[in-house]
Amino acid sequence: MPKKEIAGVSVDVNEEDYLTDSSQWNREIAIAIAKGEGIAILNDFHWQVIDFLQKDFEEKGTLPTIRRMNKAGGISTKELYEYFPDGPLKKASKIAGLPKPQSCV
Amino acid sequence: MKKIVILGAGTAGTMMANHLARKINHREWSITIVDEHRSHYYQPGFLLLPFGFYSEKDVVRNKADFIPGRVEFLMEKVELIDPRNNRIQLLNGKKLDYHILIVATGAKIVPDEIEGLEDSWHRDIFDFYTIEGAKKLREKLANWEGGKMVVHLAEMPIKCPVAPLEFTFLSDWFLKKKGLRDQVDLTYVTPLSGAFTKQICSDVLGHLLVEKNINLVTDFSIERVDSQRKQMVSYDEKKVDYDLLVTVPTNMGDPLIKRSGMGDDLNFIPTDKHTLQSKQHENIFVLGDAADVPTSKAGSVAHFQAEVLTGNIMNFMKGKAFQHSSDGHANCFIESGDGKAFLIDFNYDIEPVQGRFPFPILGPFSLLKETRINHLGKLAFRWMYWNLLLRGRPMPGITTHMTKAGKKLSSLNKEYTHA
Numbered sequence: 001m002p003k004k005e006i007a008g009v010s011v012d013v014n015e016e017d018y019l020t021d022s023s024q025w026n027r028e029i030a031i032a033i034a035k036g037e038g039i040a041i042l043n044d045f046h047w048q049v050i051d052f053l054q055k056d057f058e059e060k061g062t063l064p065t066i067r068r069m070n071k072a073g074g075i076s077t078k079e080l081y082e083y084f085p086d087g088p089l090k091k092a093s094k095i096a097g098l099p100k101p102q103s104c105v
Numbered sequence: 106m107k108k109i110v111i112l113g114a115g116t117a118g119t120m121m122a123n124h125l126a127r128k129i130n131h132r133e134w135s136i137t138i139v140d141e142h143r144s145h146y147y148q149p150g151f152l153l154l155p156f157g158f159y160s161e162k163d164v165v166r167n168k169a170d171f172i173p174g175r176v177e178f179l180m181e182k183v184e185l186i187d188p189r190n191n192r193i194q195l196l197n198g199k200k201l202d203y204h205i206l207i208v209a210t211g212a213k214i215v216p217d218e219i220e221g222l223e224d225s226w227h228r229d230i231f232d233f234y235t236i237e238g239a240k241k242l243r244e245k246l247a248n249w250e251g252g253k254m255v256v257h258l259a260e261m262p263i264k265c266p267v268a269p270l271e272f273t274f275l276s277d278w279f280l281k282k283k284g285l286r287d288q289v290d291l292t293y294v295t296p297l298s299g300a301f302t303k304q305i306c307s308d309v310l311g312h313l314l315v316e317k318n319i320n321l322v323t324d325f326s327i328e329r330v331d332s333q334r335k336q337m338v339s340y341d342e343k344k345v346d347y348d349l350l351v352t353v354p355t356n357m358g359d360p361l362i363k364r365s366g367m368g369d370d371l372n373f374i375p376t377d378k379h380t381l382q383s384k385q386h387e388n389i390f391v392l393g394d395a396a397d398v399p400t401s402k403a404g405s406v407a408h409f410q411a412e413v414l415t416g417n418i419m420n421f422m423k424g425k426a427f428q429h430s431s432d433g434h435a436n437c438f439i440e441s442g443d444g445k446a447f448l449i450d451f452n453y454d455i456e457p458v459q460g461r462f463p464f465p466i467l468g469p470f471s472l473l474k475e476t477r478i479n480h481l482g483k484l485a486f487r488w489m490y491w492n493l494l495l496r497g498r499p500m501p502g503i504t505t506h507m508t509k510a511g512k513k514l515s516s517l518n519k520e521y522t523h524a
Contacts, residue, residue, distance in 0.1 A: 062399040067370065078340065
């Protein structure tokens, strides 16, 4: 499994640089990944999204959908697209140290 | 006499009734299964019906014919589940008490979750997840003269996650056979980041879209449909034009689950993914599409779960610890058009890989590889469904838990599967 140095820490990643061990995640790593995704600064909204994704993933074993982030997490979908442009779920999950949203193939 | 009640006589509930009827002590326990509908549909057939592979009579049977004699079948609508009193309220006013409840009420499409979708429903916009949708789509395709055809899924999770992609491949084949392919601009639209989201599937199968000249739109989260302009619009204002839209709308659990206050935001019931026990009520178990467990919503999953759950319910009746664990095992034939199909086999922890199935070396089916025999396997599966699977009889070579024999596992890295 490939390793990569992010924010000065060597972490396990997959071929698309998603963390494969979420226990290696920390806030500095999130900030560094966000920069790579074109998000210069993580604001309160970004952190609210990251916290919800991590909490929900822990509980359910899967990433929430954009609908669930709205209904269960109170996260506005329009804002989600504004702050995580071009595929908010795949970007936010990467920053949160979680897997990419997937199908079975 | 103690009572087991099963809600839903679809694939999952029917299999469960058959398994339990063979195992329980009928002097101590009775089984009642409740479903408001008379007809059992072979849902995988809805994929093939619009192209004329099957007619309606191939995909429909009477539910009652698959319920064993020692199980009571009530054709009634359920008004409410009352877990605190271990009681089911039927719409006809009667009540059913239970000691063990098995919820197998499935998932269905909910077109009105997307604004504008219903405005030209079954005119320019079709589904193939219902018998009505599949039949109307068959009529439309028979008379269609070409234009922009868009195959779309709204959001995960959906039943049979690969079905929209299969539908796209089959459309290409169907249009070629009709001599109409040159007049059709065929596009696949997904909310995910690709048609294939797993590296190994993308590596092995990614070329299919290019070869078949299918356009791909990714990361498209639909907000609304403008049926006047024949346009889908995403939350970030991207637009996709269509003349014929085949969509898989949002899938949700039964409204009964919502009425009973037992579901999540999509009416799926929080369920332990290994034991299949409800997380909220210890004498309630959840099987098949109704559960929120992180694997595909598919008949094969329900089939393997039913075997696990039968063991756990026998443990529960005797007051023992659960001895059986679901691994999220699924296997599916996937139509790739032109008379070929591929096959995938995976579980919670192991992703689809290449190899032979169900028997190492002998196969006869090939995993993650396009072959004609896989396509014949998909067609033959209908017989297996009606005659073996629903009746809870063993299928040759198919095991409850995923086996590693005959598979190339070396390239794997462990990741979680979303739906």
